[in-house]
């Protein structure tokens with residue numbers, strides 16, 4: 001088991017709400033939810049969520065730690081912000097959903113095969129390397145993340161779009177070999193490392 | 208009308224709804240001289256626009272009538288209608304208040320016979336019926352109106368209609384040369400009882416009040432039940448005039464919402480429970496009749512709990528614990544479809560209804576910041592008690608979203624405070 005997870009279980013015992021308040025981005029808002037349901041009803045992906053946001057907030061308060069951290073629900077959020085705009089109490093629901101997903105990931109409890117989580121990882125590794133997204137590499141990595149056969153199938157399905165983008169100079173295959181990142185990627189990586197250290201310290205996490 | 212004699216022992220009451228009437232009557236019946244000013248052509252305020260009163264479900268006309276009788280019997284109260292405060296000067300015990308009077312074009316000779324209305328052809332939107340009905344441009348504000356005196360709408364001045372009205376009057380009551388007047392009133396204390404107004408429903412974008420004919424507000428629903436109202440007392444929906452039997456009520460429409468009014472408007476739960484009984488009253492045992500109340504939580508307090516229990520026991524009334532997320536319209540039949548997720552089980556719903564009533568929030572009709580350069584108020588603009596109010600005392604819904612019972616209590620309290628001020632003035636001068 002992830003050592004951070006063990007430490008957190010030890011630290012907060014049965015108080016999952018407190019754990020969320022102290023460790024999840026914007027988590028201190030969770031107690032403000034009045035269970036009206038407008039967020040859930042306003043979510044365009046609502047029907048596909050196992051637990052809509054309103055239910056997640058209630059589950060957090062009810063201490064359902066395992067269920068909340070392991071669910072795919074918050075990974076479904078597409079950041080459309082409809083819930084934030086409509087929430088009568090102005091909870092930053094989108095941010096809380098991403099905060100929960102991120103926290104679950106760090107604890108090693110996030111669903112391993114969740115596509116959003118996998119995409120987020122690929123995207124992060126891609127952009128953190130040079131400071132600029134290498135779109136060609138990103139797309140290929142994404143298409144081939146489930147293996148060669150499925151990668152070929154996905155690429156073929158998207159071929160029309162790809163060709164169109166080539167024609168309009170929206171895609172440059174040569175960037176696969178020569179990608180222009182920021183001037184000093186080493187310094188960027190040092191900054192990112194430092195930022196993570198500071199954040200971990202603020203949250204009382206050992207990295 | 209201009210020769211109103213007022214001294215600094217006079218109490219000025221602004222707004223003649225149930226709260227202003229109460230404050231004026233209580234003060235006058237304690238021997239104080241009162242000037243009561245009202246913006247509209249008649250007194251009674253929003254209460255006169257209700258079909259029935261909770262919790263007893265009696266007619267508001269009944270309670271109003273008692274107060275009107277007290278008013279008529281009391282020579283200490285000077286009533287000015289179509290009057291508004293334009294400025295206040297002075298200090299507690301000695302205020303000079305500028306008041307603007309709008310012309311009614313009808314004087315006290317009027318017997319309310321109605322001949323002028325018959326003579327006139329032009330029509331205007333009826334403010335008493337929230338613009339849902341057309342009335343003649345010479346009109347009595349409503350059947351119970353006090354003063355029982357017609358009004359000529361300024362839009363017909365200088366037209367043939369105005370002359371026709373004048374010619375039709377056998378009592379010489381129509382005076383088309385009346386002008387607006389500015390007068391000054393002296394007063395020792397002021398009771399501010401300008402009440403509330405419904406929140407602008409069109410601002411609640413996801414509910415489509417401005418887009419869907421069959422989304423209406425609770426105040427409009429009250430008018431539909433009135434036999435003299437826009438639909439003759441039938442629940443006929445706006446889109447096609449069909450009887451609406453499957454009616455939804457959305458609670459907290461504009462209230463308890465940081466995007467709209469932050470406060471709880473307090474009476475809307477009781478108002479919707481009351482209006483749910485109207486469905487039963489209209490359709491009896493008709494199995495198609497149903498009221499569905501969508502709520503966050505039902506807030507009915509102390510003795511109102513019994514009323515809630517009674518309504519809950521009615522099989523025609525359904526409760527859905529959920530704030531509706533948005534409304535769409537079924538173009539084929541004009542029905543409205545309410546979308547959301549309920550809190551008891553997190554079930555997603557898309558429920559069609561023939562009519563949807565928004566239990567609209569209440570906001571102050573005059574924001575406290577507009578009174579005498581700004582008096583103490585809460586975050587919503589209701590008058591609060593505080594140093595900066597001086598001897599200007601809020602009463603009724605000018606101080607908070609209140610039901611009639613509590614508005615009257617608040618008015619009585621304000622009257623007592625005002626009496627204390629003018630008593631001090633009297634002692635100082637003795």
Ligand SMILES: Cc1cc2nc3c(=O)[nH]c(=O)nc-3n(C[C@H](O)[C@H](O)[C@H](O)COP(=O)(O)OP(=O)(O)OC[C@H]3O[C@@H](n4cnc5c(N)ncnc54)[C@H](O)[C@@H]3O)c2cc1C
Pocket residue numbers: 221222223224225226227244245246247250251252253254257259260261262290291292400401402403404425426429474478481567569572573602603604605609610611612614
């Ligand atoms: C849908 C609905 C249903 C309701 N049903 C019930 C019920 O069944 N039972 C119950 O107890 N309560 C009910 N209420 C609440 C009730 O309407 C209020 O308690 C009541 O109107 C308060 O009276 P008021 O005199 O304080 O304010 P108002 O009724 O608003 O009266 C204020 C008066 O001041 C006048 N005025 C406004 N501005 C000025 C100005 N600038 N100068 C001079 N005059 C001015 C207005 O014209 C009006 O005559 C209901 C409310 C709603 C929204």
